[in-house]
Amino acid sequence: MNLEGKAPLPMPAPRQVDPQALAHEIVERLTYRIGKNATAAKPHDWLHAVILSIRDRVIDAWIKSTQKTYEEQGRRVYYLSLEFLIGRLMRDAASNMEMLDDVQAALDSLGVDLDIIAELEPDAALGNGGLGRLAACFMESMATVDVPAYGYGIRYVNGMFRQEISEGWQVELPETWLAHGNPWEFERREASYEIGFGGRVDPSEDENASLHQMRWRPAERVIATPYDTPIVGWRGGRVNTLRLWEAQPIDPILLDRFNAGDHLGALAESNRAEALTRVLYPADSSPAGQELRLRQEYFFSSASLQDIVRRHVQYFRDIHTLPEKAAIQLNDTHPAVAVAELMRILLDDHGLDFDEAWDITRRTFSYTNHTLLPEALESWPVPLFERLLPRHMQIVYAINSRLLGEARRSGKFDDHAIGTISLIDEGGERRVRMGNLAFAGSHSINGVSALHTDLMKQTVFADLHRLYPARINNKTNGVTFRRWLMQCNHGLFELIREAIGDRFMDDPEALRELDRFAADSAFQDKFAAVKHANKAALSNLLRQRVNARIDPSALFDIQIKRIHEYKRQFLNIIEAVSLYDQIRSHPEKDWVPRVKLFGGKAASSYHNAKLIIKLANDVARAVNHDPAVQGLLKIQFVPNYNVSMAEMMIPAADLSEQISTAGMEASGTGNMKFAVNGALTIGTLDGANVEMRDHVGEENIVIFGLTAAQVNERRAKGYDPREVIAQSRELAQALAAISSGVFSPDDPTRYKDLVQGIYDHDWFMVAADFESYSSAQRRVDALWQEPSRWIEMAVHNVARMGWFSSDRTIREYAADIWKVP
Numbered sequence: 001m002n003l004e005g006k007a008p009l010p011m012p013a014p015r016q017v018d019p020q021a022l023a024h025e026i027v028e029r030l031t032y033r034i035g036k037n038a039t040a041a042k043p044h045d046w047l048h049a050v051i052l053s054i055r056d057r058v059i060d061a062w063i064k065s066t067q068k069t070y071e072e073q074g075r076r077v078y079y080l081s082l083e084f085l086i087g088r089l090m091r092d093a094a095s096n097m098e099m100l101d102d103v104q105a106a107l108d109s110l111g112v113d114l115d116i117i118a119e120l121e122p123d124a125a126l127g128n129g130g131l132g133r134l135a136a137c138f139m140e141s142m143a144t145v146d147v148p149a150y151g152y153g154i155r156y157v158n159g160m161f162r163q164e165i166s167e168g169w170q171v172e173l174p175e176t177w178l179a180h181g182n183p184w185e186f187e188r189r190e191a192s193y194e195i196g197f198g199g200r201v202d203p204s205e206d207e208n209a210s211l212h213q214m215r216w217r218p219a220e221r222v223i224a225t226p227y228d229t230p231i232v233g234w235r236g237g238r239v240n241t242l243r244l245w246e247a248q249p250i251d252p253i254l255l256d257r258f259n260a261g262d263h264l265g266a267l268a269e270s271n272r273a274e275a276l277t278r279v280l281y282p283a284d285s286s287p288a289g290q291e292l293r294l295r296q297e298y299f300f301s302s303a304s305l306q307d308i309v310r311r312h313v314q315y316f317r318d319i320h321t322l323p324e325k326a327a328i329q330l331n332d333t334h335p336a337v338a339v340a341e342l343m344r345i346l347l348d349d350h351g352l353d354f355d356e357a358w359d360i361t362r363r364t365f366s367y368t369n370h371t372l373l374p375e376a377l378e379s380w381p382v383p384l385f386e387r388l389l390p391r392h393m394q395i396v397y398a399i400n401s402r403l404l405g406e407a408r409r410s411g412k413f414d415d416h417a418i419g420t421i422s423l424i425d426e427g428g429e430r431r432v433r434m435g436n437l438a439f440a441g442s443h444s445i446n447g448v449s450a451l452h453t454d455l456m457k458q459t460v461f462a463d464l465h466r467l468y469p470a471r472i473n474n475k476t477n478g479v480t481f482r483r484w485l486m487q488c489n490h491g492l493f494e495l496i497r498e499a500i501g502d503r504f505m506d507d508p509e510a511l512r513e514l515d516r517f518a519a520d521s522a523f524q525d526k527f528a529a530v531k532h533a534n535k536a537a538l539s540n541l542l543r544q545r546v547n548a549r550i551d552p553s554a555l556f557d558i559q560i561k562r563i564h565e566y567k568r569q570f571l572n573i574i575e576a577v578s579l580y581d582q583i584r585s586h587p588e589k590d591w592v593p594r595v596k597l598f599g600g601k602a603a604s605s606y607h608n609a610k611l612i613i614k615l616a617n618d619v620a621r622a623v624n625h626d627p628a629v630q631g632l633l634k635i636q637f638v639p640n641y642n643v644s645m646a647e648m649m650i651p652a653a654d655l656s657e658q659i660s661t662a663g664m665e666a667s668g669t670g671n672m673k674f675a676v677n678g679a680l681t682i683g684t685l686d687g688a689n690v691e692m693r694d695h696v697g698e699e700n701i702v703i704f705g706l707t708a709a710q711v712n713e714r715r716a717k718g719y720d721p722r723e724v725i726a727q728s729r730e731l732a733q734a735l736a737a738i739s740s741g742v743f744s745p746d747d748p749t750r751y752k753d754l755v756q757g758i759y760d761h762d763w764f765m766v767a768a769d770f771e772s773y774s775s776a777q778r779r780v781d782a783l784w785q786e787p788s789r790w791i792e793m794a795v796h797n798v799a800r801m802g803w804f805s806s807d808r809t810i811r812e813y814a815a816d817i818w819k820v821p
């Protein structure tokens with residue numbers, strides 16, 4: 001089936017949606033597509049049959065959308081991302097197709113429990129964290145606001161690793177999300193491309209070839225085959241395509257070798273190709289320095305670019321109009337090599353001259369920056385880049401000489417500044433700077449929160465910004481409220497509808513009408529009941545999963561996100577140790593019962609992050625077994641944090657921990673999900689927390705700690721953590737306890753170096769912010785003791801978070817960057 005509509009063909013009659021017809025359809029799918037009857041069917045079979053029934057309706061809408069896009073001949077958006085953290089799709093698709101209630105009723109009539117089979121759908125974890133989840137929210141919002149878009153990425157056979165906790169340590173296991181097949185995807189062999197690596201570059205043989213036209217003869221080739229997944233927008237208005245590439249060998253087996261007895265050698269090429277799309281690099285905010293990672297980046301960029309150019313030329317027959325018909329968004333620098341790839345296609349395959357090609361390229365691309373951490377700025381050693389992509393290396397040099405020429409002629413820069421603008425880092429081992437390449441090759445460079453965008457102008461891209469002052473702009477992140485409110489928090493969703501009607505379902509800013517109910521005691525009681533039910537559900541889940549006993553009436557204080565020093569889970573744990581100490585010293589005080597929940601994965605090579613997981617578990621064991629704090633403090637690390645776990649935990653949170661060192665979290669999106677689900681935030685003025693404070697009101701959020709400017713100032717003045725620690729008895733005691741092995745009697749020096757890092761440099765300002773954080777936590781306790789006030793604040797949070805819908809973000813991208821109506 002070719003979805004890229006040609007002439008309008010007869011469409012099948014619209015399917016009926018009523019529970020009885022649907023039940024019939026589900027049984028039919030079960031019988032004829034799965035080959036079982038209702039008595040023999042296992043829960044997995046039911047799940048499959050239900051998905052097929054939903055899918056058929058999605059396909060009807062998909063074909064219509066594709067047809068419409070084709071007829072309109074407008075600009076399409078291509079979102080290139082190495083990560084799409086989409087999670088489960090069944091509820092999302094059914095709910096957006098407005099058939100969830102019917103599915104539920106149909107299954108009820110068949111005696112099948114929707115919740116049970118929904119749990120069996122694998123959680124597609126093709127991403128690490130926030131960046132990948134943003135791409136997933138954007139796909140849903142682009143379909144919702146009717147932007148014709150394709151997402152391009154990699155179909156990792158094993159996505160993000162599954163995390164188990166063994167004796168408190170993280171253990172990484174492969175995720176086998178495709179084990180039972182994937183009913184959502186369609187293989188499209190007809191749209192496969194060859195991807196080359198290595199080899200040599202010859203002058204073009206064409207006599208009319210332009211100066212820059214060359215012929216690349218790769219030494220190695222693999223096939224990229226796409227798998228398409230339909231992404232449904234709200235109310236099914238538009239269905240876009242997520243196209244994920246899989247690597248396949250050109251020859252599945254070398255038969256001559258096999259017949260000669262070399263069985264392994266015969267499969268070597270095949271294994272090598274397949275290894276390319278096997279795993280997602282489990283590195284969040286830091287570059288994976290492996291050759292395989294660069295191969296993955298080029299593989300999916302090249303396949304996507306070939307696909308985009310092929311589609312364009314097929315429809316419009318003129319490569320020069322590409323920028324009018326295609327807007328390509330680079331999600332961070334992972335696909336930045338696409339800039340050089342498009343140049344290669346335009347120069348070598350289409351024979352354009354350099355200026356023309358460069359103009360087309362820059363008008364087509366835009367780039368989103370996600371991090372300012374110096375260690376996370378992607379760059380590749382020149383020798384590696386040259387060996388793997390010899391033609392692209394030439395193109396990078398050619399772009400660079402043009403770029404540096406422009407910079408010199410502007411007269412604005414000294415030699416040092418020219419050095420920072422260069423695409424090649426000449427300090428030490430020469431490296432290709434992917435951020436500079438993405439910047440140079442794009443007409444728009446955006447940050448993901450107001451603060452982050454400001455800092456971007458002042459730091460990483462200061463000189464490039466002076467050269468091209470109109471390019472940097474801000475697009476504050478958002479999240480899709482369909483998944484992160486309507487689906488994950490059914491109780492709150494129904495309560496809101498009952499209070500203010502349905503308008504917020506199409507316009508999240510209409511949540512503002514809830515403000516009127518914030519102090520209404522009848523509404524407050526219902527709000528509290530919903531929150532309590534969500535907490536009880538989480539408590540049950542944690543009892544099943546990790547045998548934890550958690551009292552749903554305690555304050556649920558949750559920090560879930562990747563484990564990283566800048567996110568400061570360590571600060572949270574130190575504060576917990578200090579609180580534990582204070583409760584033991586003053587058992588007579590009126591302590592607020594608290595449950596502290598942690599969750600998150602550590603990159604496999606990130607030693608300190610893994611140690612922080614172990615520390616959380618070590619402290620939890622000590623605290624949870626101490627009768628002196630029973631009922632007052634409980635700590636639990638929740639294994640394998642992923643989208644599905646987030647969907648359970650966020651609706652159950654009272655307090656959301658967003659405590660990164662100011663200036664280091666680009667935006668955060670977890671912060672938004674919690675607030676819209678009625679948690680209060682304890683946070684620093686970092687990333688989008690700043691804008692959240694502006695929206696919810698400073699009286700409805702608990703802010704503490706140094707600002708980004710103050711962090712800089714402290715560092716510039718020569719920050720001495722020892723001085724700070726000496727002035728805080730609580731901090732000194734907590735650090736001493738951790739360092740001396742109170743929580744690790746089996747290995748007393750386990751945390752010595754971790755704590756020493758705080759004394760020696762404390763790069764992440766844990767000590768500097770400790771007192772402020774600790775007193776903010778006591779303010780939280782005081783608020784909790786006035787339940788009505790707490791709920792009033794929480795309701796204001798829900799009411800005022802509408803702006804953080806990813807629909808708003810996408811409308812801004814569409815209007816300012818992509819210029820699509």
Ligand SMILES: *Cc1c(COP(=O)(O)O)cnc(C)c1O
Pocket residue numbers: 128129130131133560561562641642643646667668669670671673
């Ligand atoms: C939202 C989300 C994130 C991002 O969380 P931050 O707190 O913004 O870092 C990471 N992982 C999952 C599974 C998410 O749903």
